[in-house]
Amino acid sequence: MTKRPDDKPQPRSDLEGLCADLDRFGYCIALDLLDDDALVRVRRVVQEEAAGADPDPEPTAETEDWAIRGGDQWVLLMAGECGLDDMVAHETALGLARHLLGENLHLSGFSAHAVHPDNQVMDLHSDQWWLPRPVMPGETPFKPGDITRTVACFGRPEPASHPINPAVVLNFMWAITDFTSANGCTRLVPGSHLCGVEPDPTQDWDTVDAEVPAGGAVIWDARTWHASGKNTVNRPRIGITATYCGPQFRQLQNFTAGLTPAAHAALSDEMKTLLGYKLFTSYGATDTYDTEFAKPGHLRG
Numbered sequence: 001m002t003k004r005p006d007d008k009p010q011p012r013s014d015l016e017g018l019c020a021d022l023d024r025f026g027y028c029i030a031l032d033l034l035d036d037d038a039l040v041r042v043r044r045v046v047q048e049e050a051a052g053a054d055p056d057p058e059p060t061a062e063t064e065d066w067a068i069r070g071g072d073q074w075v076l077l078m079a080g081e082c083g084l085d086d087m088v089a090h091e092t093a094l095g096l097a098r099h100l101l102g103e104n105l106h107l108s109g110f111s112a113h114a115v116h117p118d119n120q121v122m123d124l125h126s127d128q129w130w131l132p133r134p135v136m137p138g139e140t141p142f143k144p145g146d147i148t149r150t151v152a153c154f155g156r157p158e159p160a161s162h163p164i165n166p167a168v169v170l171n172f173m174w175a176i177t178d179f180t181s182a183n184g185c186t187r188l189v190p191g192s193h194l195c196g197v198e199p200d201p202t203q204d205w206d207t208v209d210a211e212v213p214a215g216g217a218v219i220w221d222a223r224t225w226h227a228s229g230k231n232t233v234n235r236p237r238i239g240i241t242a243t244y245c246g247p248q249f250r251q252l253q254n255f256t257a258g259l260t261p262a263a264h265a266a267l268s269d270e271m272k273t274l275l276g277y278k279l280f281t282s283y284g285a286t287d288t289y290d291t292e293f294a295k296p297g298h299l300r301g
């Protein structure tokens with residue numbers, strides 16, 4: 001796939017331009033969101049959380065993502081408790097998420113991804129492979145409950161000639177260290193958000209590196225093919241992903257079950273809404289369907 005050199009998003013700060021890049025390329029690159037003091041604070045939180053995580057847990061389905069495997073380390077961050085709500089509710093993040101997904105949305109997950117030196121390079125993928133694809137009447141659909149990562153429809157990253165799903169997830173990856181080609185920055189396939197299929201991992205696809213200085217972010221429509229790159233330097237590359245989803249989808253992290261009563265008591269209405277306490281029609285109810293916010297178990301009479 002040949003691309004003109006300017007046929008990719010340029011790092012920028014204006015929300016309007018970021019939204020236009022997201023629509024056109026399936027991703028955009030934001031500059032200067034966190035200053036140096038904020039970066040020091042955020043790195044400290046990630047270090048503390050990573051230190052608390054078991055670096056080599058038993059490889060079960062539950063722990064698989066949280067170990068350092070092949071140079072990748074995912075550190076779960078409990079939004080609402082970990083002191084980084086300013087990132088979750090950042091106006092640029094919410095502006096882009098609402099542009100793509102609409103007014104009502106949830107934070108689906110919040111985690112740090114450290115790419116350690118000499119990592120195994122990750123396969124390209126989309127982040128909504130789990131959503132049933134549209135099919136023609138009479139065609140056998142993928143049943144929602146039968147979908148797995150390995151059941152995929154592969155194809156090329158060009159615009160589809162048939163209806164495809166809308167984006168239902170946006171990933172906003174904060175660069176906590178610089179993201180460079182040398183340290184394994186996110187690489188993406190511009191325009192692949194419009195193809196409606198997944199990348200065949202046995203084939204090579206041209207990607208574009210999303211380089212961005214620490215304090216910025218790379219943001220992608222979950223349909224866009226992407227992966228982290230190869231870290232060839234001697235320090236980890238660290239990003240924090242805030243994943244936003246439509247309000248009818250199950251969140252990656254179960255914030256409403258996981259938050260402590262003290263953390264729940266301190267949440268703003270905006271954070272309650274983002275974390276999934278606000279009902280969307282009847283979704284998320286714990287007691288009555290006409291309440292605005294669901295009550296966690298410890299507050300139910």
Ligand SMILES: O=C(O)CCC(=O)C(=O)O
Pocket residue numbers: 113122127184185186187226227228229239241
């Ligand atoms: O860390 C990265 O650069 C990409 C991570 C990724 O592929 C994902 O979160 O789906």
